[in-house]
Amino acid sequence: MGSCTKCGNPNVIIKRKASGQALCKDCFIESIEKKVKQTIKKENFIEKGDKVLVALSGGKDSVVTLEILNSYVKRHIIELCAVTIDEGIAGYREEGVEIAKAHADRLGIPHKVVSFKESFGIDLDEIMKNENHRGSCTYCGVFRRWIINRAAREFGATKIATGHNLDDETQAILMNYLEGNTENLAKIGPKTESNSELFTVKIKPLREIPEKEIGLYALAKGLDIHLAGCPYAQESFRMEISNILNELVKEHPTIKYSTLRGFDKIRPAIRSEMAHDYEFDRCERCGEPSSNRLCRACTFLEELGK
């Protein structure tokens, strides 16, 4: 059945069809850490003295992001802090919050939990009771971003790290391409580059790691992660795309990598043709940066009568 291509250990935990490598637990862990560090270096994600805020849900992606970035803390290159968002999803979110807290404690990282309820006066369960809601994930996306941006300023963070992985990135590229959404396509990339001082730069250290390997890394390292499905998750276009990619990858093992690599090459051209530089002002209601009178979070809140 083959042994580890790196060290010969017979206990292999992964066979990578894309590279032909078979790896034992230790060599696999090392290969993930090496790859993430390469991405961080290549994309200039961090500079000495950065204070990086991790958006820590307790799920595999954010826990692994925290774990690997913590090696930079140990080497006194950066400082870390973390924020966990409690959307208010009864029976689902509580466990993730507890796991997130435990990781922050274990690593001695300043951490806060911020709820939708305390930020907006309404939680997701309440929002979903409304007749004409916009779909759970739309609120999550907009409200989380609002909380994370604010937390970054409160912590004095210079960067925000999210757990986006290779699957997330290739799904976003394909979705926006197939939908002809060139505006959103132009926004995809390793870093968010906004011309507004009001936004903290976002980085994606795991963007070249397949989602499955992130889960495998967490299990191989014995990291406690929140394993559960959100009760509001539903069939979505993203899921259809994800299924197509996972079907394709069986016979074309490098397809996710090549999608990302190809996109990264044409990205500068897309950006210069398509990206608008919005004028940012402050939202009249909450003071967060917005290109309109009201930011999206406040637009939603007004709709919800909050």
Added chain:
Amino acid sequence: MSFTLKIKDKVEKREIDGDLTIKDLLDDLDLSSETMVSKKNGEIVIEEETIEDGDEIEFIQIIYGG
């Protein structure tokens, strides 16, 4: 021959005759190997691993939609 199968909190005994790999079992159960990590007797294994008498097999779903 029999083995124990664990998925989440569900544990069941299963019978096998002949060779069975983790991959065969995943296919039988209509589970996607893209979303699952497999353990045999507590250790992570690859899909080609064969299941033997008395093994404890655990599937951990690491990818959820949404």
